[in-house]
Amino acid sequence: MWLLKILLTNFCLYDCQYCVNCRSSNVLRARFTPDEVVTLTMDFYRCNCIDGLFLSSGVICSSNYTMKQLVLVAKTLRQKHGFRGYIHLKTIPDADDELIEQAGRYADRLSVNIELPTEISLAKLAPKKSGHTIKLAMGNSRAASEESEAEPRAPRFAPAGQSTQMIVSADETDDRTILGAAETLYGSYQLKRVYIRRSARYRTAPRACRRMHHRCCASIGCIRPTF
Ligand code: SF4
Numbered sequence: 403m404w405l406l407k408i409l410l411t412n413f414c415l416y417d418c419q420y421c422v423n424c425r426s427s428n429v430l431r432a433r434f435t436p437d438e439v440v441t442l443t444m445d446f447y448r449c450n451c452i453d454g455l456f457l458s459s460g461v462i463c464s465s466n467y468t469m470k471q472l473v474l475v476a477k478t479l480r481q482k483h484g485f486r487g488y489i490h491l492k493t494i495p496d497a498d499d500e501l502i503e504q505a506g507r508y509a510d511r512l513s514v515n516i517e518l519p520t521e522i523s524l525a526k527l528a529p530k531k532s533g534h535t536i537k538l539a540m541g542n543s544r545a546a547s548e549e550s551e552a553e554p555r556a557p558r559f560a561p562a563g564q565s566t567q568m569i570v571s572a573d574e575t576d577d578r579t580i581l582g583a584a585e586t587l588y589g590s591y592q593l594k595r596v597y598i599r600r601s602a603r604y605r606t607a608p609r610a611c612r613r614m615h616h617r618c619c620a621s622i623g624c625i626r627p628t629f
Contacts, residue, residue, distance in 0.1 A: 406452045406454070407624050408442070409460065410475070412431055413431045413433060416460075416461055421602070437478070439455075454488025454490070455479070455489050458472075458491075465495075466498055469502070473501055476491055480508045490509060490512075491512055493512050493539065495531075505560075506543070506546055510562040511565060512560045513567065514536055515568075517568070518569055518572060527572050527573065540590075544591050546560075548592075563594040565596070566591075566596055567597040568599070
């Protein structure tokens with residue numbers, strides 16, 4: 403499946419040390435409006451260049467503001483343009499439940515990034531992020547998904563399930579720990595996929611990372627196949 407993979411913006415309030423778009427990075431910043439993302443998606447979709455959209459974003463202003471912007475794109479595509487392609491939305495872990503519920507209504511798949519394999523790594527490299535909050539968001543998505551599947555009259559919620567992304571080259575965490583963390587996530591949250599990515603800011607990739615397909619880039623958009 404070919405997706406337009408795009409960031410609403412690579413501006414971000416956070417300073418996660420493994421991320422090329424973190425606040426202290428001196429990359430060029432750019433930002434699309436929700437309408438621009440909708441127009442781009444529809445243009446590519448109408449000429450059969452893509453099957454859908456994978457939309458993520460740096461955190462602008464606040465988690466809720468950012469999540470509202472992401473939901474607005476998906477809602478406009480579905481309601482205004484009758485878009486029937488695939489939509490994958492990244493969710494912001496501490497955004498309000500109501501916004502996540504709306505995201506699940508319009509998107510096929512949701513994901514919240516686990517970021518790093520261990521709480522120790524997270525505390526060292528992204529101290530403003532909370533492993534507890536991230537896992538709570540995953541648990542809530544799993545519960546909403548199961549409720550939607552079990553009750554035909556319940557609102558639609560991300561029928562293609564949820565996934566996550568783990569950065570594996572930001573510190574010296576070993577392969578066994580990385581694979582153990584991925585296995586636990588699959589089991590605990592019924593994830594469809596744990597995407598393994600190498601940090602664009604570090605080059606000490608452990609073997610598990612080198613064996614897997616990975617790609618990070620500083621651009622805010624590309625078209626790529628997703629499996
Ligand atoms: S990982 Fe996400 S939240 Fe952290 S700096 Fe990068 S874009 Fe911002």
